Structure formats: structure tokens, C-alpha cells
Amino acid sequence: MPRNAAKPRETYHVGNLEPQLLIQAKRMLEEVGPTKISIRAIAEQLGVSATAVYYHFANKDELLSRLAATGFSELEFVLNQALAESTATTILKEVSLAYFRFAKRNPTMYQLMFGSEITQATLTPELERAREQAFQVLKRTIAQILDQEIHSKMVRITALSSWSHIHGMASLLIHQVIVLPETIDEEQLVENALQSLKHLFSLMP
Amino acid sequence: MPRNAAKPRETYHVGNLEPQLLIQAKRMLEEVGPTKISIRAIAEQLGVSATAVYYHFANKDELLSRLAATGFSELEFVLNQALAESTATTILKEVSLAYFRFAKRNPTMYQLMFGSEITQATLTPELERAREQAFQVLKRTIAQILDQEIHSKMVRITALSSWSHIHGMASLLIHQVIVLPETIDEEQLVENALQSLKHLFSLMP
DNA sequence: ACCTGAACACCGTTCAAGT
DNA sequence: ACCTGAACACCGTTCAAGT
Numbered sequence: 001m002p003r004n005a006a007k008p009r010e011t012y013h014v015g016n017l018e019p020q021l022l023i024q025a026k027r028m029l030e031e032v033g034p035t036k037i038s039i040r041a042i043a044e045q046l047g048v049s050a051t052a053v054y055y056h057f058a059n060k061d062e063l064l065s066r067l068a069a070t071g072f073s074e075l076e077f078v079l080n081q082a083l084a085e086s087t088a089t090t091i092l093k094e095v096s097l098a099y100f101r102f103a104k105r106n107p108t109m110y111q112l113m114f115g116s117e118i119t120q121a122t123l124t125p126e127l128e129r130a131r132e133q134a135f136q137v138l139k140r141t142i143a144q145i146l147d148q149e150i151h152s153k154m155v156r157i158t159a160l161s162s163w164s165h166i167h168g169m170a171s172l173l174i175h176q177v178i179v180l181p182e183t184i185d186e187e188q189l190v191e192n193a194l195q196s197l198k199h200l201f202s203l204m205p
Numbered sequence: 206m207p208r209n210a211a212k213p214r215e216t217y218h219v220g221n222l223e224p225q226l227l228i229q230a231k232r233m234l235e236e237v238g239p240t241k242i243s244i245r246a247i248a249e250q251l252g253v254s255a256t257a258v259y260y261h262f263a264n265k266d267e268l269l270s271r272l273a274a275t276g277f278s279e280l281e282f283v284l285n286q287a288l289a290e291s292t293a294t295t296i297l298k299e300v301s302l303a304y305f306r307f308a309k310r311n312p313t314m315y316q317l318m319f320g321s322e323i324t325q326a327t328l329t330p331e332l333e334r335a336r337e338q339a340f341q342v343l344k345r346t347i348a349q350i351l352d353q354e355i356h357s358k359m360v361r362i363t364a365l366s367s368w369s370h371i372h373g374m375a376s377l378l379i380h381q382v383i384v385l386p387e388t389i390d391e392e393q394l395v396e397n398a399l400q401s402l403k404h405l406f407s408l409m410p
Numbered sequence: 411a412c413c414t415g416a417a418c419a420c421c422g423t424t425c426a427a428g429t
Numbered sequence: 430a431c432c433t434g435a436a437c438a439c440c441g442t443t444c445a446a447g448t
Contacts, residue, residue, distance in 0.1 A: 146405070168374070196362045201399070203350055
């Protein structure tokens with residue numbers, strides 16, 4: 001018995017199967033997580049044979065890469081939004097908070113985007129572009145704060161370092177390596193994380 | 206044909222299968238990565254039936270958890286070593302560097318330790334303890350720098366934040382989200398990452 | 411151009427049975 | 430106490446064939 005009611009089609013041809021596969025894949029990702037997502041199950045849920053998938057995607061890796069790419073586009077969007085709405089003094093906190101919120105609200109997608117399921121062997125150009133564009137927003141943010149050229153080495157390493165910080169927090173929380181009380185205020189948490197590091201570094205040479 | 210020559214035993218009984226399974230699992234982890242590790246293959250390589258594994262481990266999750274726990278113990282060890290060998294002015298850099306090096310030298314183990322393969326459903330007490338002990342070293346490091354009680358809230362959030370930073374860097378590099386030149390000096394990289402954040406935060410309110 | 415069915419080589423896990 | 434064999438319900442992927 002299938003875990004989900006198959007919806008049998010009347011027509012042999014589906015029409016626009018490709019986008020439907022991505023939509024269903026996303027749904028399944030949210031339900032079962034990045035490790036248990038399955039091509040056969042996705043196909044079955046759409047009432048289509050498993051092999052139909054292979055007409056539209058080279059393999060599972062490519063489908064997942066395409067899916068992850070949409071995640072990076074969404075992330076880029078929310079970061080750009082935060083950047084646009086922030087003032088000079090709050091810019092780092094606002095962008096970091098937007099990043100953190102995206103991760104917390106889309107944990108399975110975030111795991112897919114940064115996890116081991118997507119091998120770099122099959123890295124789609126589309127995925128690499130989407131990733132790079134999201135990182136660009138972080139670079140713009142940092143360039144603005146530092147008041148330096150976006151292509152400078154200084155901006156690059158600082159953006160990388162700042163990205164690491166917020167990505168690390170998101171990652172540790174999502175994987176439950178650290179557990180915080182349910183009631184915690186996300187804004188306070190990000191603010192505290194930034195301030196505590198500021199203080200720590202002020203003590204260093 | 207098996208991908209690895211099975212070594213048939215003469216005796217029915219193996220003796221100490223449990224540790225051997227963990228050793229072989231580690232070997233396989235390093236060869237094929239955390240997503241492709243397989244109980245059947247591990248058993249076959251030891252010349253033992255796949256079901257023998259289930260006498261020693263409840264399931265795959267438990268085996269992987271036990272394996273990950275050894276990773277956290279090793280990490281704890283190298284962190285402690287760095288902490289012991291560092292001076293007051295270099296302590297943060299030294300511990301961060303030790304952490305970063307562990308991740309770079311054991312990428313598949315690191316992926317397993319922080320990835321999606323281990324569900325929190327089957328989180329072994331052993332794994333939780335090992336994790337917590339590694340984190341304790343980071344806390345001790347921070348407590349020393351801040352010159353505060355190790356159990357204070359301030360130490361906790363700062364250690365968490367600092368851990369996020371270095372874990373984020375390791376994670377982004379291992380997953381090839383960012384690619385650095387082969388020739389890069391790890392010590393310089395960590396130093397630059399710390400310094401760039403110090404400067405960034407100095408510009409914030 | 412787009413999809414199916416059968417087949418292959420894998421999985422993790424169970425259960426009764428063997429030593 | 431420790432291990433095996435057969436069986437079940439899954440996978441991803443290929444290939445020839447159908448519409």
C-alpha cells in the first residue's frame with residue numbers, strides 16, 4: 001500500500017511534468033527531510049512512473065540540485081529585502097536576522113542547501129549561480145558597512161567570516177547540536193550572538 | 206561481484222565483532238562519505254552476514270551515532286591539546302585553528318558529526334555526552350578569555366557564538382560552498398577570519 | 411517528444427532458525 | 430550468547446518499447 005494516495009491520470013501525457021516534480025519534491029522534502037526524499041515516491045504521488053523523472057532530470061542529484069537552487073533564490077530574496085529595509089546602524093543585525101529566520105523556518109530546505117546529499121560532482125551551474133547570488137547580497141552588506149569596494153579582498157574575507165558565523169548558528173540549531181528554549185526571541189538571540197563576539201574580540205590582540 | 210574482497214572466516218563465531226564493525230564503518234565512511242555508508246557492505250567486508258550487525262546495534266542510526274561519538278571524542282582531545290599549549294594572547298586563535306584543522310583533515314567524519322544522517326530520534330546518550338564534552342572545552346576556553354565563571358550565561362552565549370563561527374567556516378569549506386586556493390595557509394586563514402570579524406564588529410554600535 | 415514496464419543491483423530490517 | 434538465511438519492502442537507474 002503506497003504511503004500516499006496515487007492520483008491516476010486519464011491522459012498518457014502529463015504536460016508540464018518538470019515543474020510538478022519540483023513542487024512535489026519540495027513538499028516531500030518538508031515532510032520527510034533531505035535524507036529520505038525519494039524519486040519513486042515523488043513519481044508515485046504524481047501518478048507517474050518513476051522512470052518518467054529521468055526524461056526531465058539526469059538523476060536524483062540533478063533534481064535535488066535544482067530544488068536547492070530555488071532555496072538559494074528565496075534566501076537571496078529575503079536577504080535583499082532585509083538589506084533594503086535596514087538603516088546604517090542596524091544593517092548587520094537585520095541581514096543576519098533575516099538569514100537566521102530563513103533557516104529556522106525552512107529547516108529541511110536549509111539542510112538540503114548545505115548538506116551532504118548534493119555531491120559537488122553533479123553541481124548544477126544553476127545551483128552555483130543561485131548560491132553565488134545569495135552570497136553577493138552578504139558581500140554588498142559588508143561592503144556597505146566597511147565602506148569599501150565590493151570586490152576587495154577585505155570585503156571577501158569579512159563576508160565569508162560573517163557568513164560562517166550566522167550559518168554556523170543556523171546549522172547547530174537545526175541539527176539540534178544546541179537546544180534553546182522554545183520561548184527564545186530570535187531577534188534577541190542574534191543580537192546577543194553578535195554582541196558577545198564583539199566583546200570577545202575586543203579582548204584579543 | 207562484491208566491491209571489496211570478502212574475507213570468509215573459518216569459525217562461526219567472530220569474537221569481538223562490535224569494535225570491528227565500528228572500525229570498518231570508519232574506514233568506509235572515509236572512503237565513500239556519510240550518505241553512501243552501508244550496513245550490508247560493512248558486514249560483507251568483514252565476511253559476516255548483514256543481520257549479524259543487528260545483534261550489536263539496534264539499527265544503522267545507532268551504529269552511526271556510536272561512530273560519530275568517537276569523532277567528538279577525538280575533537281575534544283585536539284581542542285584540549287590546543288588549549289593546554291596556548292598562551293593567554295593566542296588562546297582563541299590556537300583553539301579555533303585546532304578545530305578547523307580537525308574538520309579539514311576528517312571531512313567525512315565531520316559531515317557525519319554535524320549532518321542529517323543522524324536523526325535526533327535515535328540520539329545515543331553516548332553521542333550526546335561526547336558532544337557536550339567537546340563543547341565544554343570551548344566553554345573553558347571562552348571562560349578563560351572572558352575571565353568569568355564557566356557556567357555563566359555570558360560564557361555560554363559567547364562560546365556558542367564562537368563555536369558557530371568556526372563551525373560555519375569548516376562547514377562551508379567542506380561542502381565546497383566556498384572554495385579556497387589549495388596553497389592557502391590554514392593558520393593565516395583562521396587569523397584573517399578572526400581579525401576581519403573583530404574589525405567588522407568594531408564598526409557596529 | 412514524452413512516458414511506461416520490466417529488470418538489475420542495490421538498500422535496511424524482521425524473524426525464525428542454526429551453532 | 431552470537432550469528433545465518435530467507436524474505437519483505439523499499440531504493441536509484443538502464444533500456445527497450447509504447448503513445
